[in-house]
Amino acid sequence: MSENRVTLTIEQGIARVILNRPEKHNALDLAMFTAIDNTINQIKANRTVRVVIVAGAGSSFCSGLDTKSVLTNKTGALKLLFKWLPGNANLAQRVCIGWRRLNVPVIMALHGKCWGGGMQIALGGDFRITTPDCSLSIMESRWGLIPDMGGTVALRECVAADQAIKLAMTSEIIDPNQALSIGLITQVATDPQQVAIELAKQLVERSPDTNRLIKRVYHQIWCPHERRILAKETLNQIKIIVGKNQRIAVKRAQGNHDIEFKL
Template sequence: MTEQRITLKIENNIAIVNLNRADKHNAIDMAMFHALDKVSKKLSKNKAIRAVFLSGNGEDFCSGLDVKSVLKAKSNILQLLFKFIPGNSNLAQRVSTNWRKIPVPVVAIIQGRCWGGGLQIALGADFRITTPDASLSIMEAKWGLIPDMGANLALRELVNIDIAKHLAMTGEIINAQQALKYGLITQVSNDPYQAALRLIEPVIERSPDSVAAVKKLYNNNWHKKSWHMLAKESLYQIKVILGKNQQRAVKKQLSPEHAKDFDNRQNW
């Protein structure tokens, strides 16, 4: 599948999504907002994929919002910010939050600049691997704005509140090693694509239902009260046990020579 702003290919059950605007450093215009929203929703319904790799073509992952393009029409702002229910994600937020809803590990593979909206997109992934020369910034402060593309959900999970405040208040550009120290990224690698493959290889060997359940359990309940987390883990465990893949996982451990491949995952 190819769209003007996004390319998608699936290899060995890994969906590879590329931001495809290299001549503009993958800056996000309205077409890219809509393309990201569309492709992430499509992937969330694909029960056969086992992982998603999210990357950007060219020298930069994403340099941020294409301000000139987006602000040329007031209707664009309405499209981005409008929502029927305040607690739901609008279009601007879905380019980050949609990745959190896909029931497989999502890995952002980052090179060059990952600024503003680019970092908001990457923070929606489960893991982030950068090249040594990558730079990251919550850059909205430079435009007199607050970060409002949904990545605050991930930011509160990853870094201490004082670090989050400093980055969001200043728009400071940090390097990969600083980002690793803060907890914004998972690892630094000279070959982030191969590092991503090594990261998800042992995950793919597990039941797609247990992987999906863990992602949903942690993303949706990490900061909720203890009783809520306990209730959800019991509920999800029952659903996992009732599925065929849990039985096949046991078989793979006890009698691997007779074990069948996992089925596509359940609805999560």
């Protein structure tokens, strides 16, 4: 099933990745997480790829986590959060961090809804180009969660701390002009995919070794503590989830059977 969630085509050194669950606004279920992770690995193994463009099919780039599908399935949630070491990236984090770890530039072409997990994926790109009517949000706090998909690493590079805290605490939905003013996105364009293709063609003309080293050095300078951030994201998310479950257990023990726990 996961192979239908993402399409990958490679032509003249440009890999074009399409999130392909349009009937659900490309919401992230476990199959989508797995498909994105597999696609990143395919690109990593293909030495002909010089630039990557990531976009979404249908009316949105990605509306975020499919909470009904993922978080009501304990096995699925464990697969997303599991990691051998705190500083490693788990599956949820690899769909963001994986793009950063590619040795080639990655351009995100955004439209429609780019919320929650979708915003986290977009933050994995080196460039983010949006339509004028795109809406963007770090939405996890709306469900009582913290952002834990690796986007914090990129967010540290893009925006000031006060702006990052505000976005994460409020789950505010912002427009591209607001996003551009704080550094969350790179450019606003009527046709982000066409602009992405034009930029990709420019980047293909440059030395792949130069692009690789620029990307690596700049990421290391702007964010030298990637593993520490990944560990803190996951450990604090687990604390929140465990705390919620404990409070639910206490209320049930006290005879309150009407509570409902939604993520």
